[in-house]
Amino acid sequence: MHDRDSGFTLVELLIVVAIIGIIAAIAIPNLLRARIAANEAAAIGDARTVSSAEVAYSSSNAGAFGTPTCLATPTGCGFTAGTSSFVDTQIAATSAGAQKQGYTRNFIAGLAAAGVPDPGIGTFVYTAVPAVLSQTGTRGFAIDHTGMICFTFTGAVPPLNGAALDPTCTPLK
Secondary structure (H helix, E strand, C coil): CCHHHCCCCHHHHHHHHHHHHHHHHHHHHHHHHHHHHHHHHHHHHHHHHHHHHHHHHHHHCCCCECCHHHHHCHHHHCCCCCCCCCCCHHHHHHCEEEEECCEEEEEEECCECCCCCCCCECCEEEEEEECCECCCECCEEEEECCCCEEEECCCCCCCECCCCECCCCEECC
């Protein structure tokens, strides 16, 4: 009996390596697309969370919206002790240019609301753009005080008109 009869030949090993390479070439782009889709869904979800928190805040603040700091710690903005946060501190922290799940988030406060004690604002825009275009996301998002979410296919912030979305923006459906 010879040792040459046992083991794999070089050709067999090359075929296995080639098959693994083909499978990887198919799977990796799909995984990247799934990660981008998850990042975009998280950005949209956070935008909706901020919008809902702002609606709750304004209904308790004579119709004025609040800054992310006020949403996270309303007692520091004139609310009574024991008032629950309108949004968690992680989302409030990402509103200042921080990155979360592949997106850079920003909060743009409008002018002070008339007839409301400070720090009440009349409008706001919450934006989310990919930290690395085509790797962490492909679309840019924004939501304003109306609750409408707009997006761009370029990854840029949708068109704004001050601290509000421009009416020409592309709405998310």
